[in-house]
Amino acid sequence: MRILICEDSVLLREGLVRLLEHSGHTVVAALRDAEGIVEAVADTEPELCILDVRLPPSFTDEGIRAALRLRQGSPDLPILVLSQYVEERYAAELIAAHGGPLGYLLKDRVADVAEFVDSVERIAGGDTILDPEVVAQLLSRRGRDDRLRRLTERERTVLAAIAEGRSNQAIAQLLFLSEASVEKHITAIFQKLGLAADDAGNRRVMAAIAYLTSTGAVQAPPAYPGQGSGAGSTAGSGA
Known part of the structure; x- marks a missing residue:
């Protein structure tokens, strides 16, 4: 594999x-x-990119913003963010971006070389793998996801479509509803999941993560030695 x-x-x-x-x-x-x-990716045609979050010159969020640029220009390119930090705003955007496989692993939680290489290869092969701590931070203060039981069957169908990356218009066409009806369902979903309107525009992301977590649609990374058996939370990409 070219990396x-x-x-x-x-x-x-x-x-x-x-x-x-x-x-x-x-x-x-x-x-x-x-x-x-971006030019380096065009020149070398890698099959996977590994990026840190904090890079020169400011060591804030250059890496994950670069990952977003790569996702926009090469939507099918597998990307692994490998960092000490969870950059919540851009992490949510990257997860939400409809595109290729994605990984977000935390450096200090990778304690086994073979498991890390396995994760790299799985991401390149099409899996999306998020460190459980990344998921925990993105879902912090939002409660456990038995909240999904509050949703009606129609609302769960709409939420599943959100998790597939569909727009309101596409959901309306899929379910033979008006866009106004879709918006009402989405508003009800946000309320039942406890996703407040001041969530920095990432409510669709968090709703999609909640859905994919509950369904097991995206794989968690292996429980690296030292993480403990309770580290198996999952998350994935949405709209």
Whole structure:
């Protein structure tokens, strides 16, 4: 597999290069920042990109914003965000972006090399894998998802369509409803899931995560040694 890495730490960057090449993969580019990453992807045609969240020059959110740019320009490209941080705003947007496979793993929770390589290969193969801590933070203060039991059958159908990345118009066409009816159903879904209107515009994302978590539609990463058996939360992409 052809892999592009974007990581500012030279030790981690070179460590990833050696690890992945030792595992039989080819690192086509190893960048220290996200400048020129879109051009690098076009030139090297990787089959997977691994990016840190915080990169030069400001070490805030350059990496995950670069991941969003890659998703827009190459929607089928598998992306793995590998970071010490959960950048909630852009993480939610990246999960919501309709496109290729996605991973978001936290560096300090990866304690087994073989399991990490397996996750990399699964993402490249089409899986979406999110660290349970990422999911926990995105769903924090929203309660457990037996909330879905509050939904009517029609509302669950609408929510499933949201999780597939469908717009209100597409949902209306799918279910032979007016867009106004779809909007009423979505408003009811948000209320029953406890997703307030001030959730930074990410209510569709969080609703989709709640649905995919409840259905097991997206796989959790392996329980790395030290994570404990309770780390198996899941999440996935929505609209």
